[in-house]
Structures are given as structure tokens and as C-alpha cells.
Amino acid sequence: MTLKVYADRMSQPSRTVILFCKLNGIDFEEVRIDLAKRQHLTPEFKEINPMKQVPAIVDGRFKLFESHAILIYLAGVFPGVADHWYPADVFKRAKIHSVLDWYHSNLRLGSAAYVRNSTLAPLLGLPLNPKAAAEGEKLLLASLVQLESVWLKGKGRFLLGSSQPSIADLSLACGVMHLEILDDEDRDRILGPHKRVLKWIEDTRIATRPHFDEVHSIVFKLKEKLKKQRSKENDFGESESIRKAPLHSKM
Amino acid sequence: MTLKVYADRMSQPSRTVILFCKLNGIDFEEVRIDLAKRQHLTPEFKEINPMKQVPAIVDGRFKLFESHAILIYLAGVFPGVADHWYPADVFKRAKIHSVLDWYHSNLRLGSAAYVRNSTLAPLLGLPLNPKAAAEGEKLLLASLVQLESVWLKGKGRFLLGSSQPSIADLSLACGVMHLEILDDEDRDRILGPHKRVLKWIEDTRIATRPHFDEVHSIVFKLKEKLKKQRSKENDFGESESIRKAPLHSKM
Numbered sequence: 001m002t003l004k005v006y007a008d009r010m011s012q013p014s015r016t017v018i019l020f021c022k023l024n025g026i027d028f029e030e031v032r033i034d035l036a037k038r039q040h041l042t043p044e045f046k047e048i049n050p051m052k053q054v055p056a057i058v059d060g061r062f063k064l065f066e067s068h069a070i071l072i073y074l075a076g077v078f079p080g081v082a083d084h085w086y087p088a089d090v091f092k093r094a095k096i097h098s099v100l101d102w103y104h105s106n107l108r109l110g111s112a113a114y115v116r117n118s119t120l121a122p123l124l125g126l127p128l129n130p131k132a133a134a135e136g137e138k139l140l141l142a143s144l145v146q147l148e149s150v151w152l153k154g155k156g157r158f159l160l161g162s163s164q165p166s167i168a169d170l171s172l173a174c175g176v177m178h179l180e181i182l183d184d185e186d187r188d189r190i191l192g193p194h195k196r197v198l199k200w201i202e203d204t205r206i207a208t209r210p211h212f213d214e215v216h217s218i219v220f221k222l223k224e225k226l227k228k229q230r231s232k233e234n235d236f237g238e239s240e241s242i243r244k245a246p247l248h249s250k251m
Numbered sequence: 252m253t254l255k256v257y258a259d260r261m262s263q264p265s266r267t268v269i270l271f272c273k274l275n276g277i278d279f280e281e282v283r284i285d286l287a288k289r290q291h292l293t294p295e296f297k298e299i300n301p302m303k304q305v306p307a308i309v310d311g312r313f314k315l316f317e318s319h320a321i322l323i324y325l326a327g328v329f330p331g332v333a334d335h336w337y338p339a340d341v342f343k344r345a346k347i348h349s350v351l352d353w354y355h356s357n358l359r360l361g362s363a364a365y366v367r368n369s370t371l372a373p374l375l376g377l378p379l380n381p382k383a384a385a386e387g388e389k390l391l392l393a394s395l396v397q398l399e400s401v402w403l404k405g406k407g408r409f410l411l412g413s414s415q416p417s418i419a420d421l422s423l424a425c426g427v428m429h430l431e432i433l434d435d436e437d438r439d440r441i442l443g444p445h446k447r448v449l450k451w452i453e454d455t456r457i458a459t460r461p462h463f464d465e466v467h468s469i470v471f472k473l474k475e476k477l478k479k480q481r482s483k484e485n486d487f488g489e490s491e492s493i494r495k496a497p498l499h500s501k502m
Contacts, residue, residue, distance in 0.1 A: 050401045051353065062342055069348035076341050090327050091313055097320035102302065104355035150301045 003028040003074075004058040006048055008035045009218040010123070012112070013067035014055040016174040020071055020167065022211040024081045036124055068100045071167040084164035095160050099151055099168040107147060107175050110140030115181050119226060140190065147172065148196045157203040165207050173204040173212075180219045183227065254279040254325075255309040257299055259286045260469040261374070263363070264318035265306040267425040271322055271418065273462040275332045287375055319351045322418040335415035346411050350402055350419040358398060358426050361391030366432055370477060391441065398423065399447045408454040416458050424455040424463075431470045434478065 005021060005028050007014035021028045033039045033054050040052050049056035049065040056065040059077070064070055075086035087093055113136025117129040151172070154161015158169050176197060179187055191198060205212045256272065256279050258265035272279045284290045284305050291303050300307035300316040307316040310328070315321055326337035338344055364387025368380040402423070405412020409420050427448060430438055442449060456463045 051397060062345075064345055064349055066349045066352035068352050069345055072348055073341065073345040076345075090324065094313075094315055094320055094324040094327075097323055098315055098317045101317035101319050101355065104352065105360070109356070109360075146302060 001060050004031050005029070005055060006031045006033050006045070006057070007055045008033050008040075009215065010035055010120075010222065011054050012108075012174050012178045013171075015177075015215045015218075016067050016171050017055045017057070017070050017074075019174065019208065019211055019215045020074060020085075020170055022215070023170075023208055024074070024078060024085070026074060026078050026081075038125075068167070068171060071171070075167065082164075084162070085167050087166070092160075092162075092166075096166050096168045099159055100171060102146075102151075103168075103172055103175065106139065107143040107172060110136050110138070110143045111175050111178050112136070114140045115178055118186070119182055120222070122229070123222065123226070137190075144176075144190070144194050144197060147176075148194050152196050152200055157200065158207075159200075165204055169200075169204050170208070173201055174216075176201055177216050177219060180216070181222050181226070183223070183230075252311050255282050256280070256306060257282045257284050257296070257308070258306045259284050259291075260466065261286055261371075261473065262305050263359075263425050263429045264422075266428075266466045266469075267318050267422050268306045268308070268321050268325075270425065270459065270462055270466045271325060271336075271421055273466070274421075274459055275325070275329060275336070277325060277329050277332075289376075319418070319422060322422070326418065333415075335413070336418050338417070343411075347417050347419045350410055351422060353397075353402075354419075354423055354426065357390065358394040358423060361387050361389070361394050362426050362429050363387070365391045366429055369437070370433055371473070373480070374473060374477070388441075395427075395441070395445050395448060398427075399445050403447050403451055408451065409458075410451075416455055420451075420455050421459070424452055425467075427452055428467050428470060431467070432473050432477070434474070434481075 003021070003026060005014075005017055007018055007030060009015055009018070018030060020026075033045055035054070039045060040049075040054060046052060048058060048063060051065060053065065055067055055070060056063065057070050057073075059073075064073055072086060075081045086096065114133055115136075116124070116126070117133035117136060119128075121128045151159045151168075156163045158165045159172065160166070160168070162169075176191070179191060182190070254272070254277060256265075256268055258269055258281060260266055260269070269281060271277075284296055286305070290296060291300075291305060297303060299309060299314060302316060304316065306318055306321060307314065308321050308324075310324075315324055323337060326332045337347065365384055366387075367375070367377070368384035368387060370379075372379045402410045402419075407414045409416045410423065411417070411419070413420075427442070430442060433441070
């Protein structure tokens, strides 16, 4: 029975799981759960994930959610996943857990809150929230400093000084790529000072192409869509309307 | 070389790691990092954990932080840790990862934000913040509903329907126990409706005593200290002063 991945590529953790499957030749069916259409709130999806979030997987009779738990599970049960993704070595593995746990309460929390509340909300049918955006930005900026000075301080091209990427690289790189939804000026202001982060993203992209570019193509589509929406509003002098759009995007 | 655990028992994840060590007869030295005295911000502690947070461990030459990563590491390297804490079975293990990941962005985020901003802040030399407390409370209440309806819905006494506790029970139970710092009325309002959660806490306490009570004794001491502070202020009609106390607690 084929692995089912319930996902919306608008969601960063969904992109991470899809990317991992593609990179490792895991045969899977991508089941689109359209967040903008509130499909994650249906009774059918609640049977898959009672927490009503994507991504989630069904592997035969086994159901699982939370992207990091999914990545670790897939690395364990699918033959042919190279050791560098989730090393058997207890010390390397422990450090990867440490990065992944840190990510939850820092980079992920900051980037998701900032992107959603400053830019993305209208595409999810939600209002923008400048105050929540400011709080998210504070955490995001501090997290980027830590990413650069702690996780990327080693000699290797990847996190923890490794010469090959792990699931932590995938999760965190997808987290940083989420910032590409922002308009160019904002994105450059936030990411520009972090040359080591940008270099690492490029190294990760190269190590995982063409799949990295493919799963992130939606990010650039969303960015274009938002840009057009903003320019339309500027033409009509309705700069506030984007904040109030009910929006049930089909993207 | 003895394992060193850098911790402040005022911190919930610190208590979880200490509890795990005691339960499994792991020989360790507890190194107090006094958060109220800002000892986590010293250059010496930055050498241990560049993220400046407790808990952190040093095991020989190996340094690690993030409580869940520490628990998994300890379960893997110390002989004699029973399988139920972190089962070798890939499906059971995956579900435990799912609970632990969920915890970061839900129960932990909600309970820490609510307790700190509604009650604990003065003991850390910080101001109370009613707005942040209200946001934390919202997430906390939703998390308790999910804890009861999803993680505790099985037949066993412990999370995921298990008959024996895992590291997920320890982490989440310590998260719920953090609410005991609140005054009785507030604690009862939040926890009272969740009979299954209260039963599970009691089962976890019984399964892990006397260590569970011992590591949580500080919670009840903090509660008493805060109670006295409030009653003193009421006597002097200075209900606001607790919000401004500079406080470098020795507790």
C-alpha cells in the first residue's frame, strides 16, 4: 500500500516532508489538504489527524503527524534512506534532535508568525496582524543570529559542521525559504545580513535539486500573487483592502 | 566522569531531566544555574549552552541541550533504562516523537507563557504581562482539551494508551505540574474540568514517586512564596507592586 502524505504546499512542514520523500525515492501519494478552503477542519481529515494540521501521513494502518516525527519515521522504515539524513550514531543523532527541538520554539515560531501576520494571512482568509508580526520578527531575527553563530559555525557546509545534509538541514532550510514569500525589500532586510545562512541555503539547494526548487516553486508563485494584489490595491488607492479580503484562495 | 546536568528547578524542562535521571538511577551532578540571578547569561554558561537556556548536559566531552534531545540521548546511552521510557519499536517511538513535537508548540508554549506572564515573572525579575498571559491561556486551554481527547483517549493509564510511562509522560506531566504555581482558584479553573488529565497526573506521580514529588517540591514552595507576597501587598493596599519588584530571588 502506497504511503499517503496529506499536505498543502503552502505549509512549510508539508514541503519538508514532500522534499524528503522525493529525495529518497520514497513512493508516495500526495493528498492535497487545501488550507485556504479549510479542508484541514473537515471530519474526514480529523480522522487522519485529530489535531487538524498538515502534514500527516498514513502508512498502511499507521497514522502519524508532526513533520519531524514523520521524517524520523520515514528514515527508519524505508530502506535505502542514506545514513546522513538521520545518522545511527548516538551523538550525531542527539545533536540533530537538539537542532530540531530548538527549531520549534525559535526559527519556526518566529518565521511562521512573521510571514503569516505580515504578508500571508489574506491568502488563508485571515487578517494581517502588525503587532503579532512585530513579535514574530523579533524572534525570527534572534533565531537567524543563533542559526548562523551556533548551528552553522562548524567547518562543513551543513548544520552541525556536517559534510552532508540531515533532516535538520531540510527542516530549517524550508523554514528559511518560507521567508521568500515576503516582498523583496523585506526579505533582503531580514536575510541580507546573514551571508552564512544564504550560503548554506544555496548549498542545501544544490545538494537536493531539482526537488528543492520544485517544492519551493509555490513560494515564488505566492510571492507573485501577493505582489500583484498589492499593486492592484495601490492603483485603486485601497491599501487596506488586502487586510480584509475574505479570500478562499485556490492556489 | 559523572554526567553533569545544568539546571534550575524553577524551569519545567530542568525538572523533567532531573526526574528522568533519578528514576533511572543515572549517576549525575546537578549544577544549579540560577535563572533569577541571570546565571544562564554568563560567559561560563555560554560555553556549556550557547543558547543560554537550561537544562543542558555535559557527558564527558559531549555537550547537549534541549530537554527532549537530552531525554532521548540518556535513554540511549545509559544501560538499565527500561524500554518503556523510549521504546525501540519504530511505531511506538514515532508516536512518542509526535507527542513531544506537539508539546513544543502547544501545551508547553501555552503553559509557560500563561504561568510566567500571569504569576511567575516577578520571581524572575520580570514584569507581569496580562495580554501575553491571555494569549498563553488561550493556547493552554486548547492544549488541555487536545491532551485529554487525543493523547489520553486510549485504554492504558498513560499517554498513547500505554500501560507504562514514557519520556512523553514525563515531559507533559511536568508541563501540567507547572500550573501548580498558580493560585488555587486559578489552577482549579484551568485544570478542574479535565478529570482525565488529573487522573493521569496522579497515575504518573504514583508510578514515579518519590522522585516526582521531590522534583516538584519547588513548585509548591514558589506558590507559597507568591501567595505571601500577594497577601502582604493586599495588607498594604499595594496590589501593583508585585508587578514591579526587581526581584533576584534566591529560591
